[in-house]
Amino acid sequence: MDLRSTLVVVGGSAxxxxxxxxxxxxxxxxxxxxxxxxxxxxxSTSLAHSALSGAWAVSCFYLRPQMVEDLISSHSLLSHSLVAVSTGYFIHDFLDMAFNQSFRRSWELLLHHSVVVSCFGLAVTTRLYLGFAVMSLLVEVNSIFLHMRQLLLLSGRRNRPGSEVAVPRPSVAYMMTSWLNLGTFLVFRVCTLGWMARWLAGHSEQIPRYILMMGTAGLSLISTMNTVLFYRLLRADVLTNTHNTSKSH
Structure with a gap:
């Protein structure tokens, strides 16, 4: 795709x-x-993007495995299209939060989306670092279960029916989603971002300084946010349930 077609895909995606x-x-x-x-x-919209981009990212590496060895210049039309579509999603989600949620509650995600759009925008326009961008989208595999968990909480399906009168017990659907969320968090967030940080450090001499700074700042921000998120998930779904179980005995 040329630049004009790329912009059409990004806008069409948004x-x-x-x-x-x-x-x-x-x-x-x-x-x-x-x-x-x-x-x-x-x-719900974020869940749709996570399911689409997570499966798409896995397919990109499956169909072009050499992209793992060269995250800078190796890419395919499929991977370029994925990053363009995801850029459009993050633009949409940024605007959706900016217009519908207070800045105090959304500033972290607004900052995250700003960094992602900047990095993805660079990748789709220069056709460089697309492999690195697709690698970061493997995180969306975990986001599928993270968003499912949020929807279960909003729908009031966290606890088993009738458990309100005693110590609340999580429903089977919520427990399965919670453990899948924690498991994929470790594999697709912690391991993926750790691998990306290692790759970035190992190729620092091949990368222009301003791009290295963008990548380092983005990874540092996302890693910090993920550390806080993982603590919150453990506290809500593991530590609290363990405490409630001990109280019930």
Whole structure:
């Protein structure tokens, strides 16, 4: 794709995710989630992107395994299209949060999206570092379960029916989603970002200084956010449940 076609894909992607977000408004919504209708639509749209981009990223490396060895110049039309589509999604999500959520509650994700759009924008316009961008999208495999967990919480399906009268017990669906979320978090977030940081350090002499600074700043920000997120997930889904189980005995 040339630059014009790339911009069309990015813009078309942003509009498509906006359309999907609008369609979710007319789909059945669980009663507990109706009070947070915007959040339900936002997370549902994010889930669609995670499922699409996570599977797409895995396919890119499966169909072009040499891209793992050369994250700078090796790429395919499939990988270029993926990064362009994801850039459009992050633009949509940035605007969706900026217009519908207070800055105090969304500044972390707004900062994250700004960094991602900057890095992805560089990759799709220069056709360099597309492998690195696709590698970062493997994180979306974990985001599938992270967003499913959020939707279960919004729909009020975290606890088993009737468990409100005693010590709340997580539902089977929530427990499975929670453990899949934690497991894929370690594999697709911790391991992937650790590998990317190692690769960046090992190829620092081959990368222009300003790109190295962008990559280092982006990885540092995302790694910090993931550390905080993992602690919150452990506290909510492991430590709290362990505490409740001990109390019930």
């Amino acid at each position: 509009c498509s995710f906006k359309l999907l977000n609008s369609i979710v408004r007319f789909l059945p919504t669980p009663a507990p989630a109706r009070e947070k209708a915007w959040k339900w639509r936002n997370i």
